[in-house]
Amino acid sequence: MTDSSELHAGSxxxxxxxxxxxxxxDDDERFRPRLARALARRCGEVRQAGGVQEALAVAAEWQPTxxxxxxxxxxxxxxxxxxxxxxxxxxLRAVILTGYGSIATALDAVRRGAWHYLSKPATADAxxxxxxxxxxxxxxxxxxxxxxxxxxxxxxxxxxxDTGGNVSEAARRLGLHRRSLQRKLARNPxxx
Amino acid sequence: MTDSSELHAGSxxxxxxxxxxxxxxDDDERFRPRLARALARRCGEVRQAGGVQEALAVAAEWQPTxxxxxxxxxxxxxxxxxxxxxxxxxxLRAVILTGYGSIATALDAVRRGAWHYLSKPATADAxxxxxxxxxxxxxxxxxxxxxxxxxxxxxxxxxxxDTGGNVSEAARRLGLHRRSLQRKLARNPxxx
DNA sequence: CCGGCGGTGCGGCATCTTGTCGCAGCACGG
DNA sequence: CCGTGCTGCGACAAGATGCCGCACCGCCGG
Numbered sequence: 158m159t160d161s162s163e164l165h166a167g168s169x170x171x172x173x174x175x176x177x178x179x180x181x182x183d184d185d186e187r188f189r190p191r192l193a194r195a196l197a198r199r200c201g202e203v204r205q206a207g208g209v210q211e212a213l214a215v216a217a218e219w220q221p222t223x224x225x226x227x228x229x230x231x232x233x234x235x236x237x238x239x240x241x242x243x244x245x246x247x248x249l250r251a252v253i254l255t256g257y258g259s260i261a262t263a264l265d266a267v268r269r270g271a272w273h274y275l276s277k278p279a280t281a282d283a284x285x286x287x288x289x290x291x292x293x294x295x296x297x298x299x300x301x302x303x304x305x306x307x308x309x310x311x312x313x314x315x316x317x318x319d320t321g322g323n324v325s326e327a328a329r330r331l332g333l334h335r336r337s338l339q340r341k342l343a344r345n346p347x348x349x
Numbered sequence: 350m351t352d353s354s355e356l357h358a359g360s361x362x363x364x365x366x367x368x369x370x371x372x373x374x375d376d377d378e379r380f381r382p383r384l385a386r387a388l389a390r391r392c393g394e395v396r397q398a399g400g401v402q403e404a405l406a407v408a409a410e411w412q413p414t415x416x417x418x419x420x421x422x423x424x425x426x427x428x429x430x431x432x433x434x435x436x437x438x439x440x441l442r443a444v445i446l447t448g449y450g451s452i453a454t455a456l457d458a459v460r461r462g463a464w465h466y467l468s469k470p471a472t473a474d475a476x477x478x479x480x481x482x483x484x485x486x487x488x489x490x491x492x493x494x495x496x497x498x499x500x501x502x503x504x505x506x507x508x509x510x511d512t513g514g515n516v517s518e519a520a521r522r523l524g525l526h527r528r529s530l531q532r533k534l535a536r537n538p539x540x541x
Numbered sequence: 542c543c544g545g546c547g548g549t550g551c552g553g554c555a556t557c558t559t560g561t562c563g564c565a566g567c568a569c570g571g
Numbered sequence: 572c573c574g575t576g577c578t579g580c581g582a583c584a585a586g587a588t589g590c591c592g593c594a595c596c597g598c599c600g601g
Binding site for chain 2 (some may be wrong): 587588589
C-alpha cells in the first residue's frame with residue numbers, strides 16, 4: 158500500500174487488480190459522485206449505484222472487482238449488500254463506509270465478507286488504501302461481546318470528553334435527561 | 350523530527366521513517382512479545398513497554414518514531430498515553446490497539462492525536478499498514494454523537510446477529526435478563 | 542415412547558431507574 | 572443588576588427491569 162502514491166493512470170494496475178472496476182454504492186447524492194470522481198482519477202473504471210437494488214443490478218452485468226459501500230441506505234443495509242456481492246463475485250474487495258457510531262456494525266460486515274471499513278467522511282486515498290491494503294482483522298468470535306452496560310458507559314465517557322465535561326451538553330447529545338446523566342455518572346463504572 | 354544524525358545503518362526504510370524506532374506498549378505479556386518480534390522483522394528497531402509509566406520512561410530517552418499502544422492497560426489509558434506521546438514527540442505515529450467494543454474510545458484517541466486504530470488481535474502486517482498508510486479519518490466534530498439509545502440498539506443488533514438470533518444467548522452476553530431483551534427487541538428501533 | 546434440556550413467548554408484580562418538576566448557588570457578560 | 576446557562580440535589584410519578592411462573596416446541600438419548 159505504500160506505493161499507492163504512484164498509481165498508474167490508464168488501464169493497467171499491476172498487482173492492484175482489485176481496482177480495475179470499482180463500484181461506488183451510496184444513496185447520498187452529494188457525497189457519492191465526489192468520491193467516485195476522486196476514485197476515477199486513481200483507478201480503472203468506476204461506476205456508481207444509488208442503492209442496494211441498483212448496485213445488485215450493476216454488479217450482475219458489470220462484475221466489479223471492488224466495491225465501496227455505504228452502510229446505511231434507504232433501500233437496505235450495506236452490510237447485507239456486501240455479503241451478497243462477495244458471495245456472487247468471489248475475490249471482490251468491498252469496503253464499508255460508515256458514519257460514526259456504526260463501527261460495531263461495520264465490523265460485523267467485515268466478518269460477513271467485507272474487506273475493510275472506513276468512517277465517513279473518508280478521503281479517496283483512504284478508500285484506496287483500505288482496498289489495496291491488508292484485510293481488516295476479522296475479530297475472531299472468541300472476542301467476548303461487551304455487556305450492554307459497558308457499551309453504554311463507554312459511549313457516555315466518550316461524549317463527556319467530547320463536551321469537555323459539560324453534563325448538560327452531553328445529556329442533550331446522548332438524548333437523555335440531564336438528571337439521568339448525573340445519576341449515571343454518579344454510579345460506578347461497570348466491571349466487565 | 351530528528352533527522353539523519355542518529356540513524357543506525359543496516360536497515361533501509363526509504364520513506365517509511367515512522368518505522369525507524371517502534372515502541373510497543375501492552376500489558377499483555379503473551380501478546381506483546383509476539384507482536385514486537387513480528388514487527389522487528391519488518392522495521393528498524395523495536396522496543397517494548399508493559400505499561401503507561403514504563404512507556405513514558407522509554408519514550409523520554411529513546412524517542413520512538415512510532416508507537417503501537419493497547420487501549421486498556423492496568424496502569425492507565427492507552428489513549429491518554431498516546432496523547433502525551435504525540436505531544437512530546439511531534440511526528441510520532443501512534444496506532445491504538447483495541448478490543449472489541451472500545452472502538453468509539455479508539456476513535457476518540459484518533460482525535461487526540463493517534464494515527465490510527467486497529468482491533469485486536471491484529472497482525473503485524475495490519476499494524477504496519479496502519480502506521481505507514483493514511484491517517485484514520487479524524488471524524489470532524491461536526492459528526493453528531495449518536496444517542497445513547499441508538500448506541501444501545503446497534504450493539505444489541507450486533508450481538509443478536511452474533512448469536513444467530515438466539516435471544517437467551519444474546520441476553521447472557523449482553524448482561525441483561527432475557528425478558529428485558531425480549532422487551533427491548535419488541536420496541537421499535539430508535540429514530541436518530 | 543418418554544423425559545430432560547434448552548429455546549420462545551408472555552403475564553404479573555416488586556423494585557430499580559428515568560423523566561420531569563422545582564429550588565438554590567455560582568460564574569459570566571450586557 | 573439581571574438574564575443566561577451551568578451545577579448539584581430532593582421529590583414523586585411514570586416507566587423499565589429483574590425475576591418469578593406457565594405453556595409450548597424441537598431435539599436427543601435412554
